Amino acid sequence: MITLAIDAMGGDFAPKTVIQGTIEALIANQNLNIYLYGIQSQIEDCLQNIFTTNILNSIKTRLKIINTPLYLPMNAKNIREAIRDNLPYSMLVALKDTANSKTSIDSFITAGPTQSLVLASYLIIGTLPSIKRISLALMFKSIDHRTRILTDAGANAEIKEENILDFVVCANFLAQTLLHIPNPKIKLLNIGTESNKGRNIDINIFKLLSNNPNINFQGNEEPNNFFNTEADILISDGFTANMILKTFKGTVEMYKRHLKQILTSNLCTQIISKIFLEKNIKKHFQQFNTDETGGAILLGLNKLIIKAPGNSTSNTFYQTINQTINLIKKNFLKKIIEKFQ
Amino acid sequence: MITLAIDAMGGDFAPKTVIQGTIEALIANQNLNIYLYGIQSQIEDCLQNIFTTNILNSIKTRLKIINTPLYLPMNAKNIREAIRDNLPYSMLVALKDTANSKTSIDSFITAGPTQSLVLASYLIIGTLPSIKRISLALMFKSIDHRTRILTDAGANAEIKEENILDFVVCANFLAQTLLHIPNPKIKLLNIGTESNKGRNIDINIFKLLSNNPNINFQGNEEPNNFFNTEADILISDGFTANMILKTFKGTVEMYKRHLKQILTSNLCTQIISKIFLEKNIKKHFQQFNTDETGGAILLGLNKLIIKAPGNSTSNTFYQTINQTINLIKKNFLKKIIEKFQ
Numbered sequence: 085m086i087t088l089a090i091d092a093m094g095g096d097f098a099p100k101t102v103i104q105g106t107i108e109a110l111i112a113n114q115n116l117n118i119y120l121y122g123i124q125s126q127i128e129d130c131l132q133n134i135f136t137t138n139i140l141n142s143i144k145t146r147l148k149i150i151n152t153p154l155y156l157p158m159n160a161k162n163i164r165e166a167i168r169d170n171l172p173y174s175m176l177v178a179l180k181d182t183a184n185s186k187t188s189i190d191s192f193i194t195a196g197p198t199q200s201l202v203l204a205s206y207l208i209i210g211t212l213p214s215i216k217r218i219s220l221a222l223m224f225k226s227i228d229h230r231t232r233i234l235t236d237a238g239a240n241a242e243i244k245e246e247n248i249l250d251f252v253v254c255a256n257f258l259a260q261t262l263l264h265i266p267n268p269k270i271k272l273l274n275i276g277t278e279s280n281k282g283r284n285i286d287i288n289i290f291k292l293l294s295n296n297p298n299i300n301f302q303g304n305e306e307p308n309n310f311f312n313t314e315a316d317i318l319i320s321d322g323f324t325a326n327m328i329l330k331t332f333k334g335t336v337e338m339y340k341r342h343l344k345q346i347l348t349s350n351l352c353t354q355i356i357s358k359i360f361l362e363k364n365i366k367k368h369f370q371q372f373n374t375d376e377t378g379g380a381i382l383l384g385l386n387k388l389i390i391k392a393p394g395n396s397t398s399n400t401f402y403q404t405i406n407q408t409i410n411l412i413k414k415n416f417l418k419k420i421i422e423k424f425q
Numbered sequence: 426m427i428t429l430a431i432d433a434m435g436g437d438f439a440p441k442t443v444i445q446g447t448i449e450a451l452i453a454n455q456n457l458n459i460y461l462y463g464i465q466s467q468i469e470d471c472l473q474n475i476f477t478t479n480i481l482n483s484i485k486t487r488l489k490i491i492n493t494p495l496y497l498p499m500n501a502k503n504i505r506e507a508i509r510d511n512l513p514y515s516m517l518v519a520l521k522d523t524a525n526s527k528t529s530i531d532s533f534i535t536a537g538p539t540q541s542l543v544l545a546s547y548l549i550i551g552t553l554p555s556i557k558r559i560s561l562a563l564m565f566k567s568i569d570h571r572t573r574i575l576t577d578a579g580a581n582a583e584i585k586e587e588n589i590l591d592f593v594v595c596a597n598f599l600a601q602t603l604l605h606i607p608n609p610k611i612k613l614l615n616i617g618t619e620s621n622k623g624r625n626i627d628i629n630i631f632k633l634l635s636n637n638p639n640i641n642f643q644g645n646e647e648p649n650n651f652f653n654t655e656a657d658i659l660i661s662d663g664f665t666a667n668m669i670l671k672t673f674k675g676t677v678e679m680y681k682r683h684l685k686q687i688l689t690s691n692l693c694t695q696i697i698s699k700i701f702l703e704k705n706i707k708k709h710f711q712q713f714n715t716d717e718t719g720g721a722i723l724l725g726l727n728k729l730i731i732k733a734p735g736n737s738t739s740n741t742f743y744q745t746i747n748q749t750i751n752l753i754k755k756n757f758l759k760k761i762i763e764k765f766q
Contacts, residue, residue, distance in 0.1 A: 158617075158619070159619050159621060227679055227683060238616075241616070241623055241624045242624045242625065273668070275579075275582070275664060275667040275668060275671070276499075278499070278500050280500060282582060282664060283582045283583045283664050284583065286664075306671050306675075307668050307671045307672040307675060308671040308672065308674045308675030308678070309675060310672060310675055310676075311675065311676075311679050312679070323616060323623060323624050323627075323665075324664075324665065324668055326616040327614070327616060327648050327665055327668060327669055327672075328668055328669075328672045330616070330647050330648045330649040331648040331649065331651060331668075331669045331672040331673055331676070332672055332676050333649045334647075334648060334649030334650060334651055334652065335651075335652075335672070335673050335676040335677060335680075336676060336680065337649070338568055338652050338653070339676075339677065339680050342568060342709060343684070343709055346705045346706070346708065346709045347702070347705070349705060353702060353705060356697060356702070357702070361687075361688070361694060361697070361698070361702075364687045364688070364690060364694060365687070367687065368683060368684055368687045
């Protein structure tokens with residue numbers, strides 16, 4: 085059996101989309117147990133609104149609701165104090181249960197605020213030996229169907245060059261273990277390919293990675309090649325990575341809107357598009373579905389902590405649970421703990 | 426008459442595209458004089474390859490070639506020394522002539538390396554009183570047909586918060602004078618809208634701009650809203666802005682490639698697309714033509730210095746010349762000098 089802790093209250097459309105994705109995952113995976121953290125009355129209302137009694141009965145032995153009267157808002161402050169004072173925020177209670185080995189929780193998933201999650205995980209879960217900074221590794225499938233890793237995808241708005249090896253070593257191990265790439269190609273996202281491009285920190289990171297014989301550093305990559313880069317791992321700071329991901333999302337959405345407008349600009353093109361192109365265009369749009377990037381892994385921790393996208397739909401959350409189950413089945417946590425012992 | 430100095434040797438496809446765009450501008454604007462800086466033999470070969478003798482004769486009294494045996498490579502170093510030693514690099518000679526009031530050059534345009542241009546302009550042209558850092562202001566027309574200004578679009582890979590007002594005041598004046606917006610809306614590009622989002626510098630810039638009663642600061646803008654933001658001016662550091670622009674470019678190119686693939690995936694869709702959609706799709710692609718963003722203005726200098734995109738096609742360069750002529754006709758330089766006196 086696999087046991088997951090899930091924060092029902094995190095994310096833009098919580099608890100609805102989280103609960104829907106979670107129950108769908110329970111239906112699809114008979115070996116799955118879920119601890120669902122949140123405001124019990126809201127969760128129960130939600131369950132009854134979305135699912136029939138028959139469905140709920142079929143999974144009820146594998147779903148346990150843990151009532152936590154509070155949840156963290158987008159800009160939560162005083163996380164340290166909330167942990168110290170044992171305030172019953174859904175994310176914090178779930179993290180404490182995950183840290184407690186008696187619960188046998190394999191992983192915790194939340195679509196809640198990233199910065200709070202990073203700090204709370206650091207404080208409650210603790211880091212692997214030698215790791216000083218945790219990072220967020222996003223695995224994304226590009227249009228060429230290859231999966232790449234972007235790290236740090238948002239855990240640290242600012243980094244120091246001495247942190248970068250923590251990120252790289254963890255991501256390297258992730259690519260080896262999960263993507264089965266023996267010697268992952270690593271590139272640094274930067275404004276130009278030459279070694280002296282970028283900010284001082286980029287120039288220093290370039291030097292540091294170039295001089296490291298244990299990794300396969302291939303130099304800088306410009307973000308226009310984000311989706312067809314030769315790299316398996318793209319390195320960035322959390323601020324820049326977030327700006328890149330948001331620009332991608334905005335551009336795709338603008339593009340889709342405009343293409344739709346053009347294909348329906350008059351009755352003739354509207355009919356033609358409908359009859360001959362609808363399937364293809366739908367596929368085209370799906371290929372660029374920015375809602376389906378899936379979850380990101382918080383790397384460097386003693387437990388498997390997964391960040392689902394803040395704007396998770398039920399399907400995004402469902403996919404994130406499946407990704408997490410895959411990581412658990414592959415024993416990723418055990419392997420990374422051994423690696424860092 | 427308007428007189429422009431142009432660096433024939435700057436840009437990825439120089440001198441060909443630069444020369445072609447320049448001659449087309451000379452043909453279109455009878456009141457235009459050009460000083461063209463570069464390797465004379467290359468320029469002359471290029472002119473004769475592209476244009477007929479009749480065309481060249483018709484503009485020859487308004488085109489003067491200044492032979493400069495050297496030109497700056499992408500990663501030029503030792504700019505200070507090259508200026509001090511009067512080395513005949515096309516960009517540096519042109520800047521010196523532009524600085525010299527006897528030449529009556531109204532503006533200098535180059536598609537050459539940005540960092541070299543920024544440093545050389547700072548050293549040769551000098552800044553307006555009170556301006557410590559110059560910035561690159563990119564004017565871009567968005568899909569809603571509104572022109573917005575992005576600054577700093579690449580002059581400074583790193584900035585300090587005390588520089589930001591230099592950028593904002595100049596861009597504000599540009600929007601007022603050129604776009605006729607009395608009270609331009611200003612937003613800071615950031616990973617979230619809340620005042621405590623981003624890196625330390627972003628949080629500090631937010632405070633600084635919020636507390637300034639002379640500008641219309643409207644808070645943070647996430648880059649997914651880059652193209653439909655309410656702002657007239659978007660503020661960023663040069664590194665982040667460059668990453669955003671490159672992500673936009675890469676996303677659009679990937680999208681276009683994929684859409685083309687889909688529309689030609691079988692003979693049926695190929696024929697249908699050709700007959701019924703070609704015009705619309707062409708228009709759709711043009712709307713997202715990342716090569717046509719046009720030039721950017723180096724703000725904060727005592728002269729009008731224009732940076733054309735490094736990957737300028739002849740049309741990009743032609744458009745950049747026309748933009749520059751527009752700025753000259755509107756007396757932008759005189760007005761900004763008066764403003765900063």
